[in-house]
Amino acid sequence: MHIDKKFIGGESKGEVRQLDGPLDDTVPAKRSITLRDLLTFRLGIGAVIAPPGSFPIQKAIEAAGLAPGPNPPILAPDEWMSRLSSLPLVHQPGESWMYHTGSDILGVLLSRASGMTLVKFLKERLFTPLGMMVKPGTGELVVHDGSTESRWANPAFESGGGGLVSTVELMTSDQLTQKQKEQAHIFFEDHSGWGLGMGVNIRRNSLWSTPGRFGWDGGVGTSGYTDPAENMVGILMTQRMMQSPEPPRVFSDFWTTAYQALSN
Structure with missing residues (x-):
């Protein structure tokens, strides 16, 4: 299933480069990214599992504020998608597995297709019908993310990477x-x-x-x-x-x- 561009927005570069090559050394993508690519993490881009700064594309992902990590992105979804679309893929769509980023794109896709925020969509379509408690993270006992100003309380980017x-x-x-x-x-x-x-x-x-x-x-x-x-x-x-x-x-x-x- 191909993804309607009106739900994703932004124009992808449609280019692919090698992990360890220069950013401008690219070839055209053989095809567009599908919903299956997102679900299977074979969209062609994601977390680069290597020490920070090891590869040019890794540096570009980090500089754009898109590197997956323990904290939610500080960018709003539109800006996050715009920055992601400006980068070349690391692999041709469907060819290789890369962690995490596909889930965050799925979160944006759910929000735009439903016309709701991701949190509201999950609450109305999943949590409430199943009788699940919906409560922002308090951060109790978590040194990394305190309870008074938790990064997850009102994030700019509602991440789909939680695995629901x-x-x-x-x-x-x-x-x-x-x-x-x-x-x-x-x-x-x-x-x-x-x-x-x-x-x-x-x-x-x-x-x-x-x-x-x-x-x-x-x-x-x-x-x-x-x-x-x-x-x-x-x-x-x-x-x-x-x-x-x-x-x-x-x-x-x-x-x-x-x-x-x-x-x-």
């Missing part, structure tokens, strides 16, 4: 090729992949990484997975931001304890 998705079969099956997973080995190694908006386990490499289990370990200290085979949902919300791609010990302790507690 459905659980239909297509979304929870691996959508990446082996090559794409190898390119993002730091995330998937040889036991996981990516569905439509979430990670999926495809091979056991630990007590808890059972094939068919889906969810994600969030960089700001959360871990949430559903295991259909065990009829189990687990959610861990900590006050510890991840310091490396390797999840903190509390994550592995939580899941080890949860699976050890199963009666069968």
Whole structure:
């Protein structure tokens, strides 16, 4: 499904460059970005997992204020999209996986297609019908983001990167090729992949990484997975931001304890 430009706005450069090449050394994009590209994080741009300033495009993303991180963007959605559209892609659409940015674009898309803010849309279409509490983050006990002036209380950019998705079969099956997973080995190694908006386990490499289990370990200290085979949902919300791609010990302790507690 191609995305109607009236919902995204801004004119993309429609150009692609190599990760380590000059910004102006580009080739034309082979096709436009689709909704599936956004959901599978194969739109061609996203977080560059390398030390800051390692590559020209990484520097440009950071200079534009678009680098994914633990804090919400300080830009309004229109400005955020305008700046993103001014940058070339790192990969051809559909060819490689890059983390996070696709979800934020999906948030903008939801807002513009519905004519509501993302928060209002989620509240009216998801949280209220399901009886879920909607409350701005208080930031209690979180040194990184205090409670009196939380970055998340009234953000300029309502991020779609929080991972609110459905659980239909297509979304929870691996959508990446082996090559794409190898390119993002730091995330998937040889036991996981990516569905439509979430990670999926495809091979056991630990007590808890059972094939068919889906969810994600969030960089700001959360871990949430559903295991259909065990009829189990687990959610861990900590006050510890991840310091490396390797999840903190509390994550592995939580899941080890949860699976050890199963009666069968």
